[in-house]
Amino acid sequence: MPTHDPTPVTVIGLGSMGRALAEAFVAAGHPTTVWNRTPAKAAPLVAQGAVHAPTPRAAVEASPLVLTCLTTFQDTRSALEPAAEALAGRALVTLNSGSPAGARALAAWATGHGARFLAGAVKNVPSAVGAPDTLLYYGGDRTVFDAYAPTLRVLGGDTVHLGDETDLAALYESAVGAMLLPALVGFFQGAAAVQARGLEAASMVRYAEKWLDMIKALLPVFAREIDSGDYTDAASSVNLFLADADADPDEDTAVETAWLAPLHDLVRRAAAAGHGEHSISALTEVLRKPRQRA
Amino acid sequence: MPTHDPTPVTVIGLGSMGRALAEAFVAAGHPTTVWNRTPAKAAPLVAQGAVHAPTPRAAVEASPLVLTCLTTFQDTRSALEPAAEALAGRALVTLNSGSPAGARALAAWATGHGARFLAGAVKNVPSAVGAPDTLLYYGGDRTVFDAYAPTLRVLGGDTVHLGDETDLAALYESAVGAMLLPALVGFFQGAAAVQARGLEAASMVRYAEKWLDMIKALLPVFAREIDSGDYTDAASSVNLFLADADADPDEDTAVETAWLAPLHDLVRRAAAAGHGEHSISALTEVLRKPRQRA
Numbered sequence: 001m002p003t004h005d006p007t008p009v010t011v012i013g014l015g016s017m018g019r020a021l022a023e024a025f026v027a028a029g030h031p032t033t034v035w036n037r038t039p040a041k042a043a044p045l046v047a048q049g050a051v052h053a054p055t056p057r058a059a060v061e062a063s064p065l066v067l068t069c070l071t072t073f074q075d076t077r078s079a080l081e082p083a084a085e086a087l088a089g090r091a092l093v094t095l096n097s098g099s100p101a102g103a104r105a106l107a108a109w110a111t112g113h114g115a116r117f118l119a120g121a122v123k124n125v126p127s128a129v130g131a132p133d134t135l136l137y138y139g140g141d142r143t144v145f146d147a148y149a150p151t152l153r154v155l156g157g158d159t160v161h162l163g164d165e166t167d168l169a170a171l172y173e174s175a176v177g178a179m180l181l182p183a184l185v186g187f188f189q190g191a192a193a194v195q196a197r198g199l200e201a202a203s204m205v206r207y208a209e210k211w212l213d214m215i216k217a218l219l220p221v222f223a224r225e226i227d228s229g230d231y232t233d234a235a236s237s238v239n240l241f242l243a244d245a246d247a248d249p250d251e252d253t254a255v256e257t258a259w260l261a262p263l264h265d266l267v268r269r270a271a272a273a274g275h276g277e278h279s280i281s282a283l284t285e286v287l288r289k290p291r292q293r294a
Numbered sequence: 295m296p297t298h299d300p301t302p303v304t305v306i307g308l309g310s311m312g313r314a315l316a317e318a319f320v321a322a323g324h325p326t327t328v329w330n331r332t333p334a335k336a337a338p339l340v341a342q343g344a345v346h347a348p349t350p351r352a353a354v355e356a357s358p359l360v361l362t363c364l365t366t367f368q369d370t371r372s373a374l375e376p377a378a379e380a381l382a383g384r385a386l387v388t389l390n391s392g393s394p395a396g397a398r399a400l401a402a403w404a405t406g407h408g409a410r411f412l413a414g415a416v417k418n419v420p421s422a423v424g425a426p427d428t429l430l431y432y433g434g435d436r437t438v439f440d441a442y443a444p445t446l447r448v449l450g451g452d453t454v455h456l457g458d459e460t461d462l463a464a465l466y467e468s469a470v471g472a473m474l475l476p477a478l479v480g481f482f483q484g485a486a487a488v489q490a491r492g493l494e495a496a497s498m499v500r501y502a503e504k505w506l507d508m509i510k511a512l513l514p515v516f517a518r519e520i521d522s523g524d525y526t527d528a529a530s531s532v533n534l535f536l537a538d539a540d541a542d543p544d545e546d547t548a549v550e551t552a553w554l555a556p557l558h559d560l561v562r563r564a565a566a567a568g569h570g571e572h573s574i575s576a577l578t579e580v581l582r583k584p585r586q587r588a
Contacts, residue, residue, distance in 0.1 A: 071537050097538060123501060124508055125529050135504050171491060175484030176501045181535060181557050182476030183509055188578040190469030191520045197465060201517040207470045209510050210429050214418055215477055216506045223495040226485045235419050241475060243365050244391060256581050259560060262553035263475050284482040287550050
C-alpha cells in the first residue's frame with residue numbers, strides 16, 4: 001500500500017495486456033481511468049473501480065501519467081491524435097511492440113505536443129503483470145521514469161530504465177524477442193513429430209524445459225564470444241550444426257521442415273566463411289548486413 | 295565410489311563429448327578403454343588411466359558395455375564394422391545425433407550381430423557430463439538399461455529409459471532439439487542488432503534469460519493445447535504474431551532477417567486457416583504434413 005496519495009493513471013487500449021495493466025493499477029489503489037475503442041472491454045475494470053472516459057481526450061486529461069497499450073506505434077498515434085492538445089505537460093508511456101524507428105517517430109510527435117515521453121515494453125504475458133519478478137523496461141525521459149518509478153513498478157517488480165534514447169525498449173524488444181517465434185515453432189514442430197508417433201506433446205515438455213535451461217546457460221558465453229569477436233573456444237561448433245544441416249531430412253517425421261532451410265543456409269554460409277571450427281555464435285557475423293557503400 | 299567392482303566400459307569416438315564421457319568413467323573408477331581414429335585425442339585420457347585400444351575390435355572386446363560417441367549412425371556403423379563379430383553378447387550404447395530411421399537401421403545391424411542395443415542422447419554440453427542434473431535418455435533394450443543404469447548414471451544423474459523402441463531417443467532428440475538452432479539464431483540476430491547500436495551483446499543477456507524463462511513456463515500450456523486440440527484459450531494469439539509478421543522490416547537494424555520469412559509464412563497460413571484468435575500453438579496444425587494418399 002502506498003503511503004502517499006497514489007498517482008492517478010490512465011490506461012488507453014484494453015486488449016488482454018492493457019486490461020492486466022489497468023487491473024494492477026486499480027488493485028494497487030491508483031485512481032485509474034481507462035479508454036478503449038470498444039467500451040464493453042472496460043466493463044470488468046469499471047466494476048473493479050476504474051473510470052471509463054468517454055473520449056481519448058477525456059482519458060488523457062484525467063491523469064498526469066498516461067499509458068497506452070495498443071498494437072503498434074501507428075495505432076497509438078491514431079488513438080492519441082484527438083487528444084494531442086491535452087498531452088502538454090503530461091507523461092506519456094507507450095507499451096506496445098514496434099520498431100525503433102516507430103518509437104522515435106512517436107516520441108517526436110508526442111514531445112512536439114509537449115508530452116514527456118517513455119517507450120517501454122512488458123517482457124511477459126498479461127497474467128504475469130504485477131508480479132515481483134516481471135520485467136518491464138523503458139527508454140526515454142529519465143525524469144519521467146524517476147518521478148513515476150513507484151507507480152510503474154506496480155506493473156512488475158523488475159522495472160528498468162534502459163537509457164534516455166526513446167527507441168531503446170523497441171531495440172531490446174526486437175533483439176530479445178527475436179528468439180520467441182523461432183523457439184516456439186521449433187517446439188511446435190517437435191510436438192507434431194512426437195504426436196505423429198502416437199505420443200503426447202506433454203511427454204516432451206520436461207526435456208524441452210531442460211533444453212531451454214541449457215540454452216539459457218549458454219547465452220552469457222555466446223555474448224562474450226560475440227562481444228570479443230573471438231569464436232575459437234567452441235563448446236558447440238558450426239561444423240556440429242553443419243552435420244545436422246546436411247543430414248537428409250527424415251522422411252518419417254510427418255512434419256514440415258522447410259522453414260529450417262534458411263537457418264541451415266546460415267550455418268553453411270558461416271562454415272564457408274571459415275567459421276567451421278568456431279563457436280556457433282559466429283553465425284552473428286553472417287547475420288550482419290554488409291555495410292552500405294558510403 | 296561404487297561398492298562393487300565397477301563395470302569395464304569402452305568409449306569409441308573421442309570428440310569433445312566422447313572425451314567427456316570417457317573422463318567421467320575414469321573419474322568414477324571404471325576400467326575404461328577408448329578408441330579413436332586419431333589416437334592423439336586419447337593421450338589425455340590415457341594419462342588419466344584409460345587404455346587406448348589399438349583397433350575398434352580390441353576396444354569392443356575389452357568391455358561388456360560399449361558406448362559410441364560418433365557424429366552419425368553411419369559413422370558409428372563404419373567404425374564398428376571391423377568389430378562386428380565381437381559384438382555378440384555385449385551391450386552397445388550409441389550416443390550420437392541422427393534420425394529415428396538411422397537409429398532403427400543401426401539397431402537392426404547391431405542386434406543382427408548379437409549385440410543388445412540402446413540408442414541414447416546426451417541432452418547437454420560436454421562440460422555438463424557427470425553432473426547430477428544432466429539429462430541423458432535412451433531407447434531400446436530395457437534389460438541393458440536395467441543392468442547398466444548405475445554405470446550410465448555416471449554420465450548424468452538424470453538418466454531416463456524412454457521405452458523399448460530403439461529410435462525413441464532419436465525421436466525426442468530431434469523433437470526437443472528443434473528449438474536449438476532457431477532460438478540461437480534469434481539470439482544472435484538480437485546480439486547483432488544491439489551491437490549495431492554500439493551496445494554490447496552482453497547487455498541483452500539478462501533480458502534474454504528472462505525471456506527464456508517465460509517461454510519455458512509456457513511450454514506445458516502449449517503442450518496441453520496441442521494434445522487437446524483446443525486452441526481457444528489463447529494467452530498469445532496467432533493474430534498477435536501476425537501483426538509482427540506483417541510489420542515492415544525495420545530498415546535500420548543492420549541485420550539480415552530473411553530467415554524469418556518462412557516463420558512469418560507459417561503464422562499467415564495459420565491465420566488463413568482460421569486460427570487467428572487461437573493460441574500461437576495452433577501453428578502445430580500447420581506444421582503437420584498433409585497425410586499421404588492411402
